[in-house]
Amino acid sequence: xxxxxxxxxxxxxxxxxxxxxxxxxxxxxxxxxxxxxxxxxxxxxxxxxxxxxxxxxxxxxxxxxxxxxxxxxxxxxxxxxxxxxxxxxxxxxxxxxxxxxxxxxxxxxxxxxxxxxxxxxxxxxxxxxxxxxxxxxxxxxxxxxxxxxxxxxxxxxxxxxxxxxxxxxxxxxxxxxxxxxxxxxxxxxxxxxxxxxxxxxxxxxxxxxxxxxxxxxxxxxxxxxxxxxxxxxxxxxxxxxxxxxxxxxxxxxxxxxxxxxxxxxxxxxxxxxxxxxxxxxxxxxxxxxxxxxxxxxxxxxxxxxxxxxxxxxxxxxxxxxxxxxxxxxxxxxxxxxxxxxxxxxxxxxxxxxxxxxxxxxxxxxxxxxxxxxxxxxxxxxxxxxxxxxxxxxxxxxxxxx
Amino acid sequence: xxxxxxxxxxxxxxxxxxxxxxxxxxxxxxxxxxxxxxxxxxxxxxxxxxxxxxxxxxxxxxxxxxxxxxxxxxxxxxxxxxxxxxxxxxxxxxxxxxxxxxxxxxxxxxxxxxxxxxxxxxxxxxxxxxxxxxxxxxxxxxxxxxxxxxxxxxxxxxxxxxxxxxxxxxxxxxxxxxxxxxxxxxxxxxxxxxxxxxxxxxxxxxxxxxxxxxxxxxxxxxxxxxxxxxxxxxxxxxxxxxxxxxxxxxxxxxxxxxxxxxxxxxxxxxxxxxxxxxxxxxxxxxxxxxxxxxxxxxxxxxxxxxxxxxxxxxxxxxxxxxxxxxxxxxxxxxxxxxxxxxxxxxxxxxxxxxxxxxxxxxxxxxxxxxxxxxxxxxxxxxxxxxxxxxxxxxxxxxxxx
Numbered sequence: 001x002x003x004x005x006x007x008x009x010x011x012x013x014x015x016x017x018x019x020x021x022x023x024x025x026x027x028x029x030x031x032x033x034x035x036x037x038x039x040x041x042x043x044x045x046x047x048x049x050x051x052x053x054x055x056x057x058x059x060x061x062x063x064x065x066x067x068x069x070x071x072x073x074x075x076x077x078x079x080x081x082x083x084x085x086x087x088x089x090x091x092x093x094x095x096x097x098x099x100x101x102x103x104x105x106x107x108x109x110x111x112x113x114x115x116x117x118x119x120x121x122x123x124x125x126x127x128x129x130x131x132x133x134x135x136x137x138x139x140x141x142x143x144x145x146x147x148x149x150x151x152x153x154x155x156x157x158x159x160x161x162x163x164x165x166x167x168x169x170x171x172x173x174x175x176x177x178x179x180x181x182x183x184x185x186x187x188x189x190x191x192x193x194x195x196x197x198x199x200x201x202x203x204x205x206x207x208x209x210x211x212x213x214x215x216x217x218x219x220x221x222x223x224x225x226x227x228x229x230x231x232x233x234x235x236x237x238x239x240x241x242x243x244x245x246x247x248x249x250x251x252x253x254x255x256x257x258x259x260x261x262x263x264x265x266x267x268x269x270x271x272x273x274x275x276x277x278x279x280x281x282x283x284x285x286x287x288x289x290x291x292x293x294x295x296x297x298x299x300x301x302x303x304x305x306x307x308x309x310x311x312x313x314x315x316x317x318x319x320x321x322x323x324x325x326x327x328x329x330x331x332x333x334x335x336x337x338x339x340x341x342x343x344x345x346x347x348x349x350x351x352x353x354x355x356x357x358x359x360x361x362x363x364x365x366x367x368x369x370x371x372x373x374x375x376x377x378x379x380x381x382x383x384x385x386x387x388x389x390x391x392x393x394x395x396x397x398x399x400x401x
Numbered sequence: 402x403x404x405x406x407x408x409x410x411x412x413x414x415x416x417x418x419x420x421x422x423x424x425x426x427x428x429x430x431x432x433x434x435x436x437x438x439x440x441x442x443x444x445x446x447x448x449x450x451x452x453x454x455x456x457x458x459x460x461x462x463x464x465x466x467x468x469x470x471x472x473x474x475x476x477x478x479x480x481x482x483x484x485x486x487x488x489x490x491x492x493x494x495x496x497x498x499x500x501x502x503x504x505x506x507x508x509x510x511x512x513x514x515x516x517x518x519x520x521x522x523x524x525x526x527x528x529x530x531x532x533x534x535x536x537x538x539x540x541x542x543x544x545x546x547x548x549x550x551x552x553x554x555x556x557x558x559x560x561x562x563x564x565x566x567x568x569x570x571x572x573x574x575x576x577x578x579x580x581x582x583x584x585x586x587x588x589x590x591x592x593x594x595x596x597x598x599x600x601x602x603x604x605x606x607x608x609x610x611x612x613x614x615x616x617x618x619x620x621x622x623x624x625x626x627x628x629x630x631x632x633x634x635x636x637x638x639x640x641x642x643x644x645x646x647x648x649x650x651x652x653x654x655x656x657x658x659x660x661x662x663x664x665x666x667x668x669x670x671x672x673x674x675x676x677x678x679x680x681x682x683x684x685x686x687x688x689x690x691x692x693x694x695x696x697x698x699x700x701x702x703x704x705x706x707x708x709x710x711x712x713x714x715x716x717x718x719x720x721x722x723x724x725x726x727x728x729x730x731x732x733x734x735x736x737x738x739x740x741x742x743x744x745x746x747x748x749x750x751x752x753x754x755x756x757x758x759x760x761x762x763x764x765x766x767x768x769x770x771x772x773x774x775x776x777x778x779x780x781x782x783x784x785x786x787x788x789x790x791x792x793x794x795x796x797x798x799x800x801x802x
Contacts, residue, residue, distance in 0.1 A: 032598060033628060036617040050772075051607055086634070088593030090605040106594055106704065108605045147771040154773065162802060163617035163713075164775035167706055170613035171772050175599030192489030193507055197433060198576030204491045204509045206452055212571035216437040216564035227434060233487070303507065305568055312564075332733070370548040371451075371572050372555065374565035401563060 007279035007286060009385075010314070010349050016276050017290055017315060021297050023325050024249065026181040032169055035161045037222070038179040039325045044155040049145030050171045054109040058140040061100040061122060061129055062091075062113035068134040076123070076130040085110065100129055109141055116140035147171065160326055183323045185223045186245035187214045190231040190238065190255040190265065191303060209305040209371055210254035217312050222324035223250070238264050242272060246294055250323065252316065255303030265300045269293060281385065283348040285311040297323075305371040310351050310380070313401070332400045334379075336361045342390045344383040353377035354398055361398050377401065408680035408687060410786075411715070411750050417677050418691055418716060422698050424726050425650060427582040433570055436562045438623070439580040440726045445556040450546030451572045455510040459541040462501040462523060462530055463492075463514035469535040477524070477531040486511065501530055510542055517541035549573065561727055584724045586624045587646035588615045591632045591639065591656040591666065592704060610706040610772055611655035618713050623725035624651070639665050643673060647695055651724065653717065656704030666701045670694060682786065684749040686712040698724075706772040711752050711781070714802070733801040735780075737762045743791045745784040754778035755799055762799050778802065 008016075027041040056062065063079060071077045079100040085091045091101050091110035100117075101110045109116070114137045121133040148154055154168050161169075161179075169177060189211045197207050208230060215225035226248050231241040245251045253265050266289055269275045273293030278300075280288050284307035289300030299316055301308040321328060339360035344350045354361040356378045364377035379400040383390060390396070409417075428442040457463065464480060472478045480501040486492045492502050492511035501518075502511045510517070515538045522534040549555055555569050562570075562580075570578060590612045598608050609631060616626035627649050632642040646652045654666050667690055670676045674694030679701075681689050685708035690701030700717055702709040722729060740761035745751040755762040757779045765778035780801040784791060791797065 032613060033616055033626075036620050052602060053605065086593065088595075088605055088634075106592070106607075147773055155776065161617075162776070163614045163621070164710055164772060164778070164802070166617045167610045167614035167710065167772045168776040170598045170610045171608055171706070173596075173598045173600075173602065173608040175597070191507070192487065194489075195574075196576070197571045197574045199574075201453060201574065204454065204486075204489055206507075207572055207574040209568045209571045212433060213564045213568035215434055216562075216567045219437050220564070225434075233489075305572070309565055309568065330733075332731075371565060371568045372548055375556065375563070375569040377565070401565070 007281040008277050010282050013280045017319050021319050021323050024180050024183050024323050027178050028181050029176050029178050032175055035166050038161050040157050040159045041178040041180045043157045046148045046152050046154050046172050049150050050148035054144045055142045056103040056107050056116045057142045058116055058118040059105050060116045060118040062103045062110050062116050063100045065115040065135050065137040068131050071131050071134050073132045076132050079129050081127040081129050180325050182224045184226050184248040185218045185250045186226050186228055186248035187211050188228045188231050188253045192233050194230045210308045213309045221317050221320050222326045223320050235264050238268050242268055251298040254301040254308045281348045283345050283350040306374050334398050338394045338396045341392055344388055346388045349385050350383040351380045353380045361396055408682040409678050411683050414681045418720050422720050422724050425581050425584050425724050428579050429582050430577050430579050433576055436567055439562050441558050441560045442579040442581045444558045447549045447553050447555050447573050450551050451549035455545045456543045457504040457506055457508050457517045458543045459517055459519040460506050461517045461519040463504045463511050463517050464501045466516040466536050466538040469532050472532050472535050474533045477533050480530045482528040482530050581726050583625045585627050585649040586619045586651045587627050587629055587649035588612050589629045589632050589654045593634050595631045611709045614710045622718050622721050623727045624721050636665050639669050643669055652699040655702040655709045682749045684746050684751040707775050735799050739795045739797045742793055747789045750786050751784040752781045754781050
């Protein structure tokens with residue numbers, strides 16, 4: 001058996017991963033209606049003015065502003081309505097002195113008009129419109145190109161698409177856009193004991209958890225989870241599985257990287273590429289490996305479900321988001337007193353899951369194999385390498401899941 | 402033209418919506434691999450123990466603990482290796498006094514053994530294993546059912562599925578689950594001037610923005626956006642569109658609820674159901690209507706893109722999440738000095754978009770028709786009804802988009 005002789009600090013592991021991965025270059029054209037959360041692969045430059053014409057910003061009457069100067073409720077001016085334009089229509093006539101055109105919000109300003117008197121400042125009797133307040137030129141008018149001008153760079157390449165950015169592209173009349181492809185993440189569980197949920201368990205076998213937690217977390221952070229078949233603990237099967245999985249952008253194995261006769265993942269990475277580290281001084285998640293095969297990053301996650309998922313949060317998610325060109329996650333944290341004494345392994349940076357109950361952080365951790373400890377947790381606290389005990393009532397920072 | 406005579410405060414609008422909507426009851430069965438972000442529609446009770454057997458928690462040697470009592474590096478005890486079990490295998494033999502079985506992490510504990518000596522505490526020469534440290538019964542052993550016991554309620558109905566909860570269900574061997582259906586949201590843009598992106602614009606026409614921003618925000622908050630065709634401003638077309646859209650769970654119109662001869666949405670809601678409010682004392686977004694037709698909530702959003710999107714964030718998202726049974730969004734806020742004077746409309750609760758630049762909140766708002774003002778904004782500040790001016794350097798709370 002090969003012991004895990006040396007471990008590296010978490011920060012160094014993060015740095016190595018960061019120096020290794022590259023943001024995805026593959027792009028694809030998609031419908032704008034499907035673009036939320038995607039990342040623009042080319043800048044959006046407008047070829048049109050938005051709005052494409054000067055338009056009424058209020059329901060009312062399009063006028064020549066000068067015809068309204070000096071008016072008031074006590075000294076109204078009567079203008080003659082010569083037409084009525086609804087939104088989507090264009091006035092057929094040009095406004096002359098003493099004339100007005102009734103206009104709906106959003107309709108194009110008629111020729112000859114330079115302002116809109118809002119309906120609340122008028123009195124209507126037939127086609128005689130009494131204007132009760134003056135307007136200045138351009139009042140209640142949306143200028144052509146006031147939102148976006150032709151030639152304007154509306155969004156730079158690399159922008160992640162929010163609802164308002166999707167709307168900005170729609171405003172330009174663009175129905176399809178180029179975005180970066182979502183990184184495809186091959187997810188492979190290794191181990192002779194691993195059985196798909198839905199299949200019966202033989203003695204000594206357990207159901208696959210890691211394929212499910214990894215696929216779930218990948219789908220939440222801009223990746224396409226590509227679950228592969230379970231790989232048995234032979235160098236041949238593992239080698240075949242790696243060759244198939246190299247079709248994807250990222251490879252994530254779980255299991256097979258702990259100490260033991262069967263830590264074949266390392267042998268495979270070393271044979272087909274380079275092992276960049278094996279072993280991190282964190283708990284849980286110490287037996288984590290990372291390497292590169294054919295330019296593709298390969299994560300060897302621990303087999304224990306909570307170790308695997310914790311390391312996915314800490315190492316895989318930031319890497320995946322950078323590859324997907326998504327903005328880094330700002331951690332959501334809360335500061336609370338600890339409800340119970342926590343004992344930590346010295347010499348390892350520990351992630352300790354907690355549940356928030358009545359404003360207090362309660363330990364939720366059972367054992368690193370216990371997935372239920374995470375499903376009941378709200379987040380985790382970090383205990384530095386050289387701290388072994390954290391007393392109750394200590395104020396701790398909980399990073400929320 | 403019908404003026405918007407009375408408006409209600411924002412809180413009242415929220416209360417009315419809240420009192421009207423009902424959480425969705427429709428359920429569907431889906432694959433566990435697709436379950437992330439979905440909401441459980443029935444509780445998950447385990448029928449099995451996880452792990453299903455007592456297992457080695459370390460690589461090492463399964464022993465009778467009593468055989469190791471009193472051992473030390475200076476006084477080791479030699480045990481005879483009678484077998485070797487890898488993970489996924491079951492020992493064929495039973496351990497007797499003075500015997501041990503080599504065991505890999507995760508393999509079932511052999512009959513007769515009650516503890517595991519970790520490999521680091523042994524010396525191996527052939528089948529003679531020198532034990533260098535004692536273990537107590539159950540040491541380095543994961544108890545059967547230690548994570549989940551048969552009969553245990555693992556997750557309650559109504560839980561939103563995170564990666565760890567998906568993993569908990571996988572652990573039970575369950576491949577498909579019942580979840581609540583995602584509310585289907587009919588999205589309808591009204592207006593003769595509205596044209597789909599990709600189609601050419603006739604004079605006086607503009608491209609549809611709201612259908613895209615609304616579909617985008619709906620897809621981010623647990624809904625299925627169902628874009629409908631654009632509806633023209635006739636009572637007949639609108640009536641037909643409403644009848645079609647009643648197949649969905651929620652109806653969201655944009656446009657057609659402002660003052661004007663064509664505010665037909667209100668007439669349609671009143672004819673087919675009940676208008677519960679029309680007009681909120683907020684800016685932007687005053688001409689917002691809400692009602693019920695055939696038990697389905699109907700939102701009449703303003704036509705102006707920023708007004709429509711702002712009200713979607715403020716009114717539609719909380720309602721949609723409640724209907725979808727998702728947890729309420731905790732707003733993410735930052736506290737910053739304001740970089741520029743902001744003048745607000747008194748008498749209306751104002752939402753003012755801002756961009757964060759060098760630690761200062763800078764106004765990003767141009768006009769309520771301007772979608773670009775939102776696509777460049779990081780969030781918004783709220784200015785209460787009775788404040789008309791906020792001076793530079795005032796500390797403001799920015800709610801991030």
